[in-house]
Amino acid sequence: MDYGHPLEFGAFITPAAATPEAPVLLAQVAEASGLDLVTFQDHPYQPAFLDTWTLMSFVAARTDSIRIAPNVLNVPLRPPAVVARAAASIDLLSGGRFDLALGAGGFWDAIEAMGGTRLTPGQAVTALEEAIDLIRELWRTDQRGGVFTDGRYHRAHGAKRGPRPAHEVPIHIGAYKPRMLSLTGRKGDGWLPSLGYMQPGDLAKGNAAIDEAAQSVGRDPREIRRLLNVGQLAADPGEFAERLAQLALEDGIGTFILAGDDPNLLQRFGEEVAPAVRDLVAAERGTRGVSSAPARSSAALAARRDGIAYDDVPVGLRAIEPGDFEYGDVRATYMRGGAPGIVLQPASAEQVAEAIGFARRHPELPLSVRSGGHGISGRSTNDGGIVIDLRSLDEIEVLDADRRLVRIGPGARWAQVAAVLGEHGWALTSGDYGGVGVGGLATAGGIGLLAREHGLTIDHLRAAEVVLADGSIVRTDASTHPDLFWAVRGAGANVGVVTAFEFEVDEVGQVGYAQLAFQVDDVAAFLEGYGRIVEASPRDLTLFLLTGGPRPGQPQPGRRQPLEWVVQLYGVVDSDDPDTIIARLQPFAELAPLVQQSVQLTTYAQIMANADLGPQHGAGEPHSRSGLIEHVTPAFAAAAARMLESGAVPFFQLRAVGGAVADVAEDATAYANRSANFSVAALGSHPDRLDAQWRTLAAHVRGSYLSFDSSERPERIAEAFPPATLARLQAIKAAYDPSSVFRDNFAVEPAAPTAPAEADAA
Ligand SMILES: Cc1cc2nc3c(=O)[nH]c(=O)nc-3n(C[C@H](O)[C@H](O)[C@H](O)COP(=O)(O)OP(=O)(O)OC[C@H]3O[C@@H](n4cnc5c(N)ncnc54)[C@H](O)[C@@H]3O)c2cc1C
Numbered sequence: 039m040d041y042g043h044p045l046e047f048g049a050f051i052t053p054a055a056a057t058p059e060a061p062v063l064l065a066q067v068a069e070a071s072g073l074d075l076v077t078f079q080d081h082p083y084q085p086a087f088l089d090t091w092t093l094m095s096f097v098a099a100r101t102d103s104i105r106i107a108p109n110v111l112n113v114p115l116r117p118p119a120v121v122a123r124a125a126a127s128i129d130l131l132s133g134g135r136f137d138l139a140l141g142a143g144g145f146w147d148a149i150e151a152m153g154g155t156r157l158t159p160g161q162a163v164t165a166l167e168e169a170i171d172l173i174r175e176l177w178r179t180d181q182r183g184g185v186f187t188d189g190r191y192h193r194a195h196g197a198k199r200g201p202r203p204a205h206e207v208p209i210h211i212g213a214y215k216p217r218m219l220s221l222t223g224r225k226g227d228g229w230l231p232s233l234g235y236m237q238p239g240d241l242a243k244g245n246a247a248i249d250e251a252a253q254s255v256g257r258d259p260r261e262i263r264r265l266l267n268v269g270q271l272a273a274d275p276g277e278f279a280e281r282l283a284q285l286a287l288e289d290g291i292g293t294f295i296l297a298g299d300d301p302n303l304l305q306r307f308g309e310e311v312a313p314a315v316r317d318l319v320a321a322e323r324g325t326r327g328v329s330s331a332p333a334r335s336s337a338a339l340a341a342r343r344d345g346i347a348y349d350d351v352p353v354g355l356r357a358i359e360p361g362d363f364e365y366g367d368v369r370a371t372y373m374r375g376g377a378p379g380i381v382l383q384p385a386s387a388e389q390v391a392e393a394i395g396f397a398r399r400h401p402e403l404p405l406s407v408r409s410g411g412h413g414i415s416g417r418s419t420n421d422g423g424i425v426i427d428l429r430s431l432d433e434i435e436v437l438d439a440d441r442r443l444v445r446i447g448p449g450a451r452w453a454q455v456a457a458v459l460g461e462h463g464w465a466l467t468s469g470d471y472g473g474v475g476v477g478g479l480a481t482a483g484g485i486g487l488l489a490r491e492h493g494l495t496i497d498h499l500r501a502a503e504v505v506l507a508d509g510s511i512v513r514t515d516a517s518t519h520p521d522l523f524w525a526v527r528g529a530g531a532n533v534g535v536v537t538a539f540e541f542e543v544d545e546v547g548q549v550g551y552a553q554l555a556f557q558v559d560d561v562a563a564f565l566e567g568y569g570r571i572v573e574a575s576p577r578d579l580t581l582f583l584l585t586g587g588p589r590p591g592q593p594q595p596g597r598r599q600p601l602e603w604v605v606q607l608y609g610v611v612d613s614d615d616p617d618t619i620i621a622r623l624q625p626f627a628e629l630a631p632l633v634q635q636s637v638q639l640t641t642y643a644q645i646m647a648n649a650d651l652g653p654q655h656g657a658g659e660p661h662s663r664s665g666l667i668e669h670v671t672p673a674f675a676a677a678a679a680r681m682l683e684s685g686a687v688p689f690f691q692l693r694a695v696g697g698a699v700a701d702v703a704e705d706a707t708a709y710a711n712r713s714a715n716f717s718v719a720a721l722g723s724h725p726d727r728l729d730a731q732w733r734t735l736a737a738h739v740r741g742s743y744l745s746f747d748s749s750e751r752p753e754r755i756a757e758a759f760p761p762a763t764l765a766r767l768q769a770i771k772a773a774y775d776p777s778s779v780f781r782d783n784f785a786v787e788p789a790a791p792t793a794p795a796e797a798d799a800a
Pocket residue numbers: 371372373406407408409410411412413414415416417418419428448468469470471473474475476477478479481482483484485486487530531532534535536537745746782783
């Protein structure tokens with residue numbers, strides 16, 4: 039029986055303590071000889087041996103590419119919860135080069151001598167099964183809450199999950215007897231016996247038992263790799279290769295691990311024997327028409343969602359499915375939980391075009407486009423649909439240092455952009471959080487901490503590469519596809535997928551970064567004062583105001599309980615002169631008592647380094663409303679205070695815009711509400727309560743910045759785009775995306791076909 043696994047070759051090295059460098063050198067020889075795997079026996083009671091975990095960690099640090107595994111780990115002396123952490127740690131530290139292989143134990147006198155518990159063979163198998171379940175559960179970091187198991191031998195009472203390994207660490211099992219073979223078939227990723235302990239025919243019998251057990255739980259037997267520890271079966275490399283090829287073709291062995299500590303033998307094994315076995319097996323498999331082992335497990339196949347032609351994903355385009363190990367890290371966004379049916383991760387504009395083609399062949403499914411995953415509406419994930427995830431397109435490249443022209447991929451995050459530009463003494467105004475992605479923000483606006491001095495992010499855009507709904511890849515700038523270029527700057531999500539942005543960035547030196555907290559009793563008066571001072575301040579100041587609901591203040595005899603607010607102001611004074619910085623901030627200090635203050639002279643890159651760029655595990659639905667206002671009028675301030683007092687808005691932001699943002703003509707970009715001096719955002723946990731409160735504010739609010747809104751109501755489109763802007767956008771939509779392929783995030787309806795076409799699409 040040949041299971042069709044790609045062949046692998048490894049080394050089985052004695053962890054001899056007498057010559058501690060020797061096993062490390064042998065591992066390096068194995069790597070240099072082209073072997074795939076280096077493994078070490080684990081006998082933690084054996085004083086002549088180095089500790090296997092310590093040795094494996096050391097070897098991982100001294101090698102670059104070879105995979106590392108125990109052969110096999112002694113579970114009775116290795117608490118499985120600790121094994122899970124250790125395995126994940128070495129996998130992370132080695133860049134995903136760790137395989138786990140477990141054994142039920144043996145040598146019970148020695149185990150007992152070390153303080154372990156003597157088990158019968160049957161008990162040891164049950165204990166191993168419990169250990170495997172516990173280890174796998176602890177690796178499931180996409181699940182919430184701790185791990186609870188009440189096994190007979192291994193228990194966990196709320197153990198914290200993680201760390202998550204760098205890759206799906208396979209668990210191989212050292213097995214000979216029926217119960218262990220059954221466990222291997224049901225739960226193992228590989229079977230790892232030693233040929234020396236087996237009689238002729240044992241491999242076939244073992245395979246049959248494993249296959250039967252696998253099938254009994256709905257697994258494809260080919261999911262279980264067959265590994266084998268072997269000695270030097272023949273002195274002549276050719277003959278040795280033939281013996282191994284026979285084991286591969288007749289007994290389905292996919293991984294051969296050579297036991298022995300002779301460097302010359304290891305070298306010959308890697309350089310001569312392994313290639314010869316590969317050739318022999320490839321030739322025979324070709325003749326026999328052996329089918330390859332499946333790329334995905336039965337469990338992964340069972341997790342597929344309806345209506346997706348998974349097998350039609352273009353070759354070479356990376357796809358992550360619900361049953362895949364990586365899925366837990368790509369399903370949700372920063373703000374929202376999701377369960378997409380497939381996540382496509384293109385690595386080039388051409389692959390983005392292929393991904394769009396795949397999406398077009400599934401017109402009934404939701405399509406989300408994701409760059410940094412920080413969309414406040416959360417529409418860059420979905421339920422059961424397709425996500426085009428642009429995280430791999432994250433290059434940041436200086437095109438022309440004299441013009442400060444840079445090309446940035448949509449998957450880059452603003453913290454990374456700021457760090458690269460900072461090396462040149464430059465900055466590109468973005469947002470206030472370095473984790474936000476370039477793609478979403480730079481297609482919507484970009485209201486950031488340098489806004490009043492340097493405008494919106496989109497105001498720095500000079501050209502973009504866009505993949506259109508029909509799959510064509512176009513470059514757009516002020517003179518090439520000018521309508522598209524206009525639309526990309528404020529409504530980019532409606533017209534295509536931007537795969538590269540070219541920005542002209544600014545020289546920005548050290549800046550003052552202020553974080554001030556005030557204790558406020560009259561929040562309306564504070565908002566008004568903040569608005570007045572911001573508008574009167576020079577453009578080098580951009581401040582954001584943040585507050586949540588009020589708290590009851592100190593009780594005062596005979597008076598109604600007052601409310602107390604903590605209001606934070608944070609932002610930038612674009613100056614390296616401490617006196618200027620203090621002068622800009624001083625007027626705010628007079629609004630209310632300052633309870634905390636921090637003002638630093640720092641760089642934009644350091645301010646943006648505030649982000650966690652790791653996987654996002656948002657849950658539930660975000661609820662956010664956005665508006666733009668010219669001035670913080672007394673009526674607006676009073677309405678905002680009432681809204682905050684309701685308790686429905688635990689997060690309220692009033693950001694300074696204006697300044698350079700208003701220098702750009704209203705009709706120059708699809709982001710049109712240029713005269714607004716402030717952006718308002720309100721987040722709540724109950725959509726109805728939030729909306730009810732927002733309505734009280736609506737009379738005082740003019741436009742909307744869709745990047746801060748999550749509402750699905752069609753009115754939002756008209757709020758964000760004034761009539762002339764919307765009409766032009768609809769015409770452009772009709773020209774570039776007439777069938778609304780891009781419709782999941784604040785979709786603009788294409789103009790009716792009879793409408794005069796204003797767009798410049800070919
Ligand atoms: C913590 C936090 C802080 C924020 N601070 C600011 C801020 O200071 N200023 C500000 O302006 N905004 C800010 N935002 C909002 C943010 O700019 C938007 O939500 C933006 O869309 C996020 O971009 P992303 O690539 O991370 O998001 P994603 O979730 O990846 O994408 C959001 C949407 O953008 C569209 N999109 C994404 N990539 C592309 C692309 N390459 N081509 C075409 N369309 C695309 C899609 O419709 C997608 O649904 C903040 C958001 C969060 C969560």
